[in-house]
Every structure is written in C-alpha cells, then in structure tokens.
Amino acid sequence: MKRVFGVFGDPIGHSLSPAMHNAAFSALGMDCVYHAFRVRPEKLEKAILGAEAMGFGGLNLTVPLKEEALKLEFIKPDPLAERIGAVNTVVFGKTGEIRGYNTDGLGARQALREAAVEMGGSKVVVAGAGGAARAVAFQLAADGAEITIINRTEERAVELAKEISAAALPGKISGTGLSGLKELLQDADILINTTTLGMHPNTDATIATAKELHSDLTVFDIVYNPLETRLLKEAKAAGAKTVSGVLMLVYQGAEAFKLWTGVEPPVEIMKKTVLEALQT
Ligand code: ATR
Numbered sequence: 001m002k003r004v005f006g007v008f009g010d011p012i013g014h015s016l017s018p019a020m021h022n023a024a025f026s027a028l029g030m031d032c033v034y035h036a037f038r039v040r041p042e043k044l045e046k047a048i049l050g051a052e053a054m055g056f057g058g059l060n061l062t063v064p065l066k067e068e069a070l071k072l073e074f075i076k077p078d079p080l081a082e083r084i085g086a087v088n089t090v091v092f093g094k095t096g097e098i099r100g101y102n103t104d105g106l107g108a109r110q111a112l113r114e115a116a117v118e119m120g121g122s123k124v125v126v127a128g129a130g131g132a133a134r135a136v137a138f139q140l141a142a143d144g145a146e147i148t149i150i151n152r153t154e155e156r157a158v159e160l161a162k163e164i165s166a167a168a169l170p171g172k173i174s175g176t177g178l179s180g181l182k183e184l185l186q187d188a189d190i191l192i193n194t195t196t197l198g199m200h201p202n203t204d205a206t207i208a209t210a211k212e213l214h215s216d217l218t219v220f221d222i223v224y225n226p227l228e229t230r231l232l233k234e235a236k237a238a239g240a241k242t243v244s245g246v247l248m249l250v251y252q253g254a255e256a257f258k259l260w261t262g263v264e265p266p267v268e269i270m271k272k273t274v275l276e277a278l279q280t
Contacts, residue, residue: 001031002031002032002033003030003031003032003033003055003056003057004032004033004034004035004051004054004055004056004057005021005032005033005034005035005056005057005058005059005260006034006035006036006037006051006056006059006060007034007035007036007037007059007060007061007062008037008038008039008044008047008048008059008060008061008062008065009036009038009039009061009062009063009064009065010038010039010040010041010063010064010065011038012036012037012038012039012062013036013038015036015062016249016274016277016278017034017036017060017062017253018034018035018036019273019274019277020249020250020253020270020273020274021034021253021257021270022034023266023269023270023272023273024257024265024266024269024270027266027269028263028265028266030261030263032057039065041064041065041068044061044065044068044069044072045072048069048072048074048075048090048098049074051090051092052092052096052098056092057092057260057261058089058090058091058092058256058259058260058261059089059090060088060089060090060253060256061087061088061089061090062088066086066087066088066102066131067085067086067131069086069087069090069100070082070085070086070087070100074098075087075090075098075099075100076097076098076099076100077099077100077101078099078100078101078102080101080102080105080138080139080142081100081101081102083138083167084102084104084105084134084135084138085134086102086104086131086134086135087100087101087102088101088102088103088104088252088256089101089102089103089255089256089259089260091259091260101255101256101259102135103251103252103253103255103256103259104132104135104136104248104252105135105136105138105139105140105142106139106251106252106255107247107248107249107250107251107252107253107254107255108135108136108139108140108192108220108222108248108251108252109139109140109143109251110247110248110251110254110255111220111243111244111245111247111248111251112190112218112220112243114243114247114251115218115220115241115243115247117189117190117218117220117241117243119140119143119144119145119190120143120144120145121144121145121146122145122146122189122190123145123146123148123187123188123189123190124140124145124146124147124148124188124189124190124191124192125147125148125150125181125184125185125188125190125191125192126140126147126148126149126150126192126194127150127151127178127181127191127192127193127194127195127197127207127208128149128151128193128194128195129149129151129153129156129157129159129160129175130156130194130195132194132222133149133151133160133194134160136192136194136222137149137160137161137164137173138164138167138169140171141164141167141169141170141171141173142169142170142171143170143171144169144170144171145171145190146171146172146173147161147164147171147172147173147174148173148174148175148176148180148184148188149161149173149174149175149176150175150176150177150178150180150181150184151175151177151178151195152177152178152195154175154176154177154178156175157175157176157177158175158176159175160175161173161174161175162175178207181207181208181212182208182212185208185212185213185214185217186214188217189216189217189218190217190218190219190220191207191208191213191217191218191219191220191235192220192221192222193207193219193220193221193222193223193229193231194222195207196223197223197231198221198223198226198229198230198231199223199225199229200225200226203226203229203230204230205230206229206230206231206234207231208231208234209234210234210235210237210238211238213234213235213238213240214238214239214240215238215239215240216240217235217238217240217241218240218241218242218243219231219232219235219240219241219242219243220242220243220245220248221242221243221244221245222245222248223245224244224245224246224248224249224274224278225278227244227246227275227278227279228244229245232244246271246274246275246278247271249274250267250270250271250274251267253265253270254267254270
C-alpha cells in the first residue's frame with residue numbers, strides 16, 4: 001500500500017513541496033505519495049493525530065502552523081526546533097512517538113555550502129528578524145559565524161540576538177536597525193535576506209542595491225519567487241556571488257526526506273522539478 005506524506009498549512013495551494021517530493025519518490029521507485037492539505041491552526045492537533053492514526057509516513061508544516069506545533073504536548077521537539085521555536089518536519093516513530101524537527105536552518109546551510117561558502121568564522125549580515133531569520137541565525141551561530149541581525153524594527157533584531165547569545169553557541173551575534181546596513185556590509189562576507197522584500201508581487205523592493213554591495217560578498221536571498229529577485233540582480237551588478245532561495249527550499253525538503261525515510265534524496269531531480277514549477 002502506498003505510504004502517504006503531506007504538508008499542512010493555510011494557505012497551501014501554491015506549495016511546491018508536493019511536486020518536489022513526488023518527483024523524488026518516483027525517481028527512487030518508492031511507492032509513496034505526498035499531498036498538500038489545508039489545515040487551520042485550531043485543527044492542527046486533530047490533523048496530526050489523524051495522520052499518525054492513518055499511518056502517514058511523515059509531515060511538513062508551513063505557515064501558520066510551525067510555531068503552533070510546539071504548543072502540542074504530544075510532539076517531542078528536537079533541541080534545535082525547540083530553540084528556533086518552530087517545527088517544519090514531523091516524524092512518526094514506530095512505537096507511536098511523534099517528533100518535531102526544523103530543517104530550515106540546515107537547508108540554508110546546505111545552500112551556502114553548495115556555493116562553496118563556509119559559515120565558520122565568516123561575518124554574516126542577516127536581514128530580518130522573523131521566523132525564517134530565527135532558523136537561519138540559530139544554525140549560523142551553531143556553525144560559528146559572526147552574525148549581525150539587522151531589522152526594520154530594531155528591537156526585534158536585538159531581542160533575537162539576545163536569545164541566540166543566551167544559547168551559548170560558538171558564533172558571536174548582535175542585533176541592530178536597518179540604518180547600519182551600508183557600513184556593516186563593507187566588512188561582511190555574507191548577506192542573507194530573510195525579509196519578504198522583493199517577493200512577488202512586490203518585485204521591485206530590495207534590502208540593498210549594488211552601491212551598498214561589493215564583489216567579495218556572497219548574497220543569499222531566501223525569497224525564491226521571483227527566481228531572480230531584485231536583490232540578486234543588484235548583487236550580480238556589484239560582482240558579488242549569488243545564492244538562490246530555491247536551494248534552501250530544496251535542501252530543507254531533502255533534510256525532511258532523510259528524516260522520514262532514512263534514504264538519501266535525489267536533490268538534483270528535486271531542484272529541477274522546483275525550477276520547472278517556478279518557470280511555468
Ligand atoms: P517570516 O516568519 O516568514 O520570517 P515575518 O515574521 O513576518 O515572516 O518577518 C518578516 C520580516 O521581513 C521581518 O523581519 C520584517 O521586519 P519587521 O520586523 O520590522 O516587521 C521584514 N519586513 C517586511 N516588510 C519589510 C519592509 N517593507 N521593509 C523592511 N523589512 C520588512
């Protein structure tokens with residue numbers, strides 16, 4: 001019998017996860033199917049327990065359910081998901097245990113690694129202080145980067161930096177407002193945009209333009225719709241190395257796939273599938 005996997009969220013219609021995971025299952029000849037389900041936060045408990053009762057192989061959670069999942073007592077979060085405060089991957093154990101993971105930060109790390117960018121000792125500017133920034137910044141701190149979180153609402157950046165510092169990870173971290181961006185970038189190795197600036201339909205927006213960037217910088221935009229954001233265009237114009245948000249999407253999915261199945265996923269096929277879906 002086919003094993004069923006799924007992603008829960010609301011809205012969920014535009015999720016690329018079903019195409020990506022179904023392509024992976026099919027390439028590996030696995031008798032599995034992955035489907036998107038619209039689940040509202042107040043129904044999350046029932047939906048997860050129902051999936052477990054029906055023998056689902058595993059789940060992803062997306063907006064607005066990632067934080068909600070940590071409130072459910074029957075989910076045992078791993079330490080990183082607990083620190084981040086969000087679960088994007090649910091694993092059903094053989095003896096009924098339900099575990100929660102967060103693979104977003106690992107996805108970001110793998111995306112940077114693919115571009116041959118190492119985080120340990122690098123000076124990284126993370127723009128934004130929302131859920132995506134949390135996942136990325138906790139991972140970077142664990143990997144020993146020197147991080148500055150920069151955000152429109154300065155207090156959020158300072159607060160997040162404090163929280164990450166308190167976790168006593170190898171990296172150094174501070175938080176500040178957007179006005180310091182230009183100066184910080186002069187001395188930085190990596191800029192990661194985790195804000196929604198530049199996301200469809202506001203494709204003209206960008207956290208920085210070419211004149212603030214430089215050719216020794218790697219610019220990673222986690223926004224993947226459009227495929228080439230204004231920020232990535234500005235980065236290219238400045239001669240900087242660019243990393244697409246598609247890679248983070250694929251690698252967070254690949255990490256989830258490994259947690260559910262124990263099998264190494266075909267990332268090139270997943271990448272191709274996502275790129276094709278975004279180009280149509
Ligand atoms: P997510 O969980 O997806 O990261 P979020 O929590 O809504 O989403 O965070 C969005 C991020 O984009 C925030 O850092 C937000 O800045 P504020 O904390 O000041 O709201 C940032 N952001 C959104 N629109 C922005 C804009 N027009 N200019 C600058 N930053 C913006």
